[in-house]
Amino acid sequence: MAEPTFRAPKGTRDILPPESSRRRALIDAFAVRASQAGFGEVMSPIFEDLGVFKRLGESTDVVTKEMFDFFDKGDPPQHLALRPELTASVCRAYAEHRPTPPWKVWYEGPQFRYEQPQAGRYRQFSQVGVETLGSDDPQVDVDTIVLGWRFYQSLGLSQVTLLLNSLGDASCRPAYLDALRSYLEANAENLSPQSQTTLERNPLRVLDSKRAEDQAVIAAAPLMVDFLSDETAEHFAAVRSGLDQVGVPYEISPRLVRGLDYYTRTTFEFAAEALTSAQNAVGGGGRYDGLVEALGGPSTPGIGFALGVDRILLACDAEGVFDTPAAAVKVFVVDVTESNEGLKVCEQLRAAGIGADRAYGGRSMKAQMKVADRSGAPLAAIIGDDELASGEITVRDLRGDSGQHRVSRDQLVATIQRLV
RNA sequence: GUGGGCGUAGCUCAGUUGGUUAGAGCGCCUGGUUGUGGUCCAGGAGGUCGGGGGUUCGAAUCCCCUCGUUCACCCCA
Numbered sequence: 001m002a003e004p005t006f007r008a009p010k011g012t013r014d015i016l017p018p019e020s021s022r023r024r025a026l027i028d029a030f031a032v033r034a035s036q037a038g039f040g041e042v043m044s045p046i047f048e049d050l051g052v053f054k055r056l057g058e059s060t061d062v063v064t065k066e067m068f069d070f071f072d073k074g075d076p077p078q079h080l081a082l083r084p085e086l087t088a089s090v091c092r093a094y095a096e097h098r099p100t101p102p103w104k105v106w107y108e109g110p111q112f113r114y115e116q117p118q119a120g121r122y123r124q125f126s127q128v129g130v131e132t133l134g135s136d137d138p139q140v141d142v143d144t145i146v147l148g149w150r151f152y153q154s155l156g157l158s159q160v161t162l163l164l165n166s167l168g169d170a171s172c173r174p175a176y177l178d179a180l181r182s183y184l185e186a187n188a189e190n191l192s193p194q195s196q197t198t199l200e201r202n203p204l205r206v207l208d209s210k211r212a213e214d215q216a217v218i219a220a221a222p223l224m225v226d227f228l229s230d231e232t233a234e235h236f237a238a239v240r241s242g243l244d245q246v247g248v249p250y251e252i253s254p255r256l257v258r259g260l261d262y263y264t265r266t267t268f269e270f271a272a273e274a275l276t277s278a279q280n281a282v283g284g285g286g287r288y289d290g291l292v293e294a295l296g297g298p299s300t301p302g303i304g305f306a307l308g309v310d311r312i313l314l315a316c317d318a319e320g321v322f323d324t325p326a327a328a329v330k331v332f333v334v335d336v337t338e339s340n341e342g343l344k345v346c347e348q349l350r351a352a353g354i355g356a357d358r359a360y361g362g363r364s365m366k367a368q369m370k371v372a373d374r375s376g377a378p379l380a381a382i383i384g385d386d387e388l389a390s391g392e393i394t395v396r397d398l399r400g401d402s403g404q405h406r407v408s409r410d411q412l413v414a415t416i417q418r419l420v
Numbered sequence: 421g422u423g424g425g426c427g428u429a430g431c432u433c434a435g436u437u438g439g440u441u442a443g444a445g446c447g448c449c450u451g452g453u454u455g456u457g458g459u460c461c462a463g464g465a466g467g468u469c470g471g472g473g474g475u476u477c478g479a480a481u482c483c484c485c486u487c488g489u490u491c492a493c494c495c496c497a
Contacts (some may be wrong), residue, residue, distance in 0.1 A: 007488080061495050085497090111497085116421080118491060127497060194494070210493080212449095259496050281497060284473080308497025336455070367449085368458035384455050398457070 011115070011123025022324045025308060027108050030151055030307075032107035037131050037147050042105035043396040044089040050079040052092050053292045057261025059202040066113040068123075076246075079209065082112035085260070087288060087304060088295070090131045095297025100304060101134020108309075120279035120311045124342070129285070131304030136289060137236050141266045142242030143301055148283055148305050149248045149268060149378040155312070156321030163253035164243075167204075168228050168234040169264045169289065176227035177203060187217045207255040210278075223254040232263070232265055239266055262288040268304065272311065274318035282315050283307035327376035330420045332398075333358040334368040335383040342383055345393060352413045353418070356381075373398060381412070393420070 010012055015023060021097045031041070055226055056063045071077035083089055086107050092146060094103060108128045115121060130147060132140050145162065152160045159344075168176060181203045192211045199206050228236065243250055250268075256266050267286030285305025292300035316322040323369055331349055335342025342358050349356035357375055359368040365384070372380045382394040382404075391411050396404035397419070407415045 010488080016427070064493080113496075115495075116493095117489090118493095125497065129497095177495095198494085205495085210496085278492065279496075283497065306497060311497055332457095334456080364450090365455050366451090366453080366457075373457040375473085380457080382456070386455080394456090396456075404456085 002042055002127045004009050009123070013116040018324045018327075022313065022322070025325045026155070026309060026312065026322070027128060029154060030108065033147065033151055033154065034128075034130055037104075037130075037143070038176055039104045039106040042093060042107050042131075043109075044085075044107070046110070047082050048078045048089055049080045052088050052175070052295065053081055053084060054087055055262075055291070056085075059205070060115060060118070060163065060259060061263045063257065066115055068112045068114055079238065085111055085112045086127065086129060086306065087131060087262075087291065089259075090304070091133070091288075091292045091295050091302065094300065094302075095292055095295045096126070098297075101300065102140070107123050107132045116246070118279070118306075119277035120275065120314055121170055122310060126309035127240070128309060129304055129306035130411070131302060132301050133292060133302040136235075136287070136301035136303075138238035138266075139242055141239045141287065142246065144285065144305060145239075145243065145250075145268055146246055146248055147306060148285070150310075151307070152270065152282070155316060157274075157312075157315055157319055159319060160315070161271045161273055162248065162250040162252045163255050163269045163271060164240070165256040165267050166228060166232060166239075166265050167222065167257065167263050167267050167286070168224050168232050172227050172229040173224070173264075176222070176224050179222045179227065180338050181263075183221055184217070189363045194314050194357065199334040202261070204257040207260075208258050208259075221255075225252075225254050235265060258284060258286060259283065260288075262291045264289045264296075270307070272318070273314035275276050275311070275315055276318075277314075279311060281308075283309060284341040327355045328355040329375050329377045331379045331416055332354045332356070332372035332375045333381045333383070334365060334372055336368065337360075337364045337383055337385055337388045338362075339388060341388055345383065345409075348409075349413065349416065352417075354413065354416055379416060381416075 017197060033414065050067070050069050053063055053067065058064065067081045067084055069079060069081040071079055085107070090105060090107070108126070110124050110126050112124055114123060130144060132144060149162060167173065181199070184191065184199050184203055184206055188199065191199065191206070191340045192209070192213050195206050195211065195214050198209070206214070207221065209218065256267060256269060258269070263286040265287040268284065269281050270283035272280050272282045283305055285303070287301065287303045289301040291302060293299065331354060333342045333349070335358065344357045346356045357369045357377065369380065378397070378399045379387050380396040380398055382396055387393055387406065392406045392408050394404050394406050395412070395415055
C-alpha cells in the first residue's frame with residue numbers, strides 16, 4: 001500500500017459518511033430524550049486547567065497516566081489538559097456559575113485518554129451524558145438510570161444489562177475499606193502480582209480484576225452492602241424500589257466498583273451482552289456528592305451517567321439494530337443539456353425543502369443515472385434536449401415500478417411532493 | 421506501560437519449498453445501448469507487495485529493526 005504522508009493519530013479515526021450520519025442520528029435521539037426529561041445542553045470547553053481533572057482522585061488512572069496535557073503560551077504558562085471525561089467539567093461550571101439547583105444538564109462530545117487502543121477503546125472517543133446537581137433525592141437516581149435505560153431501548157438494543165451497586169459514603173465506606181484491605185492483605189499470596197500492586201493503591205479496584213487467579217479471593221471478599229450505614233442503605237433501597245416501580249430490570253452487582261474515585265452511594269453500569277470484546281460497558285455512572293466541593297464550590301450532591309457512543313454503535317452492530325438513516329436526497333437531477341437547467345431545477349427543489357443533488361462534469365446520461373442510483377434518491381429528474389425545448393422535466397421512479405412521466409417546470413415541486 | 425496476531429490494488433483477500441512483466445472478486449471509469457440506473461457482456465485505470473537494512477545469482481516470500489494496525493492485560497465509555 002502506498003504509504004500516505006499523514007494519517008489520523010493513533011487511537012483516533014475519521015468517521016466518514018454514511019457512518020457519520022448514524023452517529024449524528026444517535027446523538028440527536030439522545031438530545032430529544034434528554035431535553036424531554038428536562039435537561040438543557042451544556043457545552044463546556046474541550047480543555048480545562050489540569051487541576052480540574054486532578055480532583056478526580058489520585059488513584060484514578062484516567063488522571064494519573066492517561067491525560068493529554070500541555071502548557072499554553074501564557075506567562076506564566078498554564079497547565080491544561082484535554083478533557084478525559086465530562087463530569088469534572090460540569091462540576092467546575094456549576095461551581096463557577098452557581099446555577100439554581102437542581103441543575104439538570106446533558107452533553108455530547110469528544111473526550112481524550114492516552115491509552116492503548118483496542119476494540120471499543122479509542123484515544124479520542126465520544127460520550128453522551130447527563131448530570132443533575134443539587135439534589136440527593138433517590139428519585140433523581142432513578143430518573144437518571146431510567147433515562148439511560150430507555151435510551152438503549154429506543155435504539156432497539158435488547159441485550160443490555162443494568163448493574164447496580166452502592167459504594168456507601170464518608171460515613172460508612174472507610175470502615176468497609178479497612179475490612180476489605182485487611183482481608184485482601186491476609187490473602188495477598190493468592191492474588192496475582194498485578195492485583196497485589198493494585199491493593200496498595202486502591203483495594204476497591206482489586207474487585208474489578210478479570211484475572212482467573214484472583215477470582216477465588218474476590219468471591220469471598222467482604223461486600224460494601226454489608227457495611228452501609230442506615231441512611232445510605234435506606235437511600236439505596238429507595239433507588240431499587242423506584243426502579244421496580246417503573247419496571248426497569250437490574251442486577252445487584254455487589255462487586256461493581258468504578259474507575260473514577262469520586263463515586264459515592266449509587267453506582268451503575270450498562271453492559272452490552274452482545275459485545276464479545278473485553279470492553280462491553282456501554283455506559284456507566286453514579287453519585288459524586290463531594291465533587292463540586294472538591295472543585296471549590298458549595299457542598300452539592302450530584303449524579304449522572306456517561307454513555308459511550310462508539311461502543312453503543314458497536315453493540316448496535318452486534319444486535320443488528322439502529323441502521324444508518326436513509327439518504328436525505330430525494331431527487332437526483334440528471335441534466336444532459338449544455339445549459340444551466342439542471343442547476344436551476346436543483347436549486348428550485350432545495351428552495352422548496354426537497355433534498356436534491358446532481359452530477360457534475362457533463363457526463364453521459366448513463367453515467368449520471370448510475371450516480372443517481374447510487375445516491376439512494378428515490379426519484380430522478382431528467383432534463384434532456386426535448387425537455388429543455390418544451391419546458392418540461394421527466395420524473396423517473398428509481399425504486400418502485402411507477403415508471404416515468406413528464407411534467408412542466410411549474411408542476412415539478414408538487415409532483416415530487418406527491419411521490420416522496 | 422506489557423504481551424500475542426496481522427500489514428499484497430479504494431475494499432476483502434489469493435500468491436504453492438524464494439524463480440520470468442504480482443493476481444482474483446467487489447468497487448471505480450469507458451463502451452455495448454448516440455436520451456435511462458439497478459441485471460448481463462467487453463475493455464480500462466489503479467500496486468515502488470507498510471518503511472529501512474540484511475541474506476541470496478534472484479525476496480511479496482527468509483532474518484533483523486522500525487512504523488502502523490488489531491486483540492488481550494491494566495483501566496475505562
